[in-house]
Amino acid sequence: MSLCLALFLQLASHHDKNNAFPLLNKAKELLNLTGFNFLADAAYDSSDLYDFVHLQSESTAFIPHRTSSKRPF
Numbered sequence: 001m002s003l004c005l006a007l008f009l010q011l012a013s014h015h016d017k018n019n020a021f022p023l024l025n026k027a028k029e030l031l032n033l034t035g036f037n038f039l040a041d042a043a044y045d046s047s048d049l050y051d052f053v054h055l056q057s058e059s060t061a062f063i064p065h066r067t068s069s070k071r072p073f
């Protein structure tokens with residue numbers, strides 16, 4: 001079963017990923033979350049966010065690469 005725990009909308013910004021860390025940390029703290037699926041748009045494409053989701057949360061990130069991304073698909 002899948003459940004959307006949080007939805008955060010804001011104006012377009014170059015640093016969208018900065019909002020993800022407080023939300024993920026609060027969710028981990030309140031719900032003791034691990035093994036979740038993190039779905040976000042390409043504005044959240046960053047190595048530190050992938051690392052946080054995969055390594056610290058033992059979860060999976062579904063984030064498309066930005067067109068300017070230098071990482072392989």
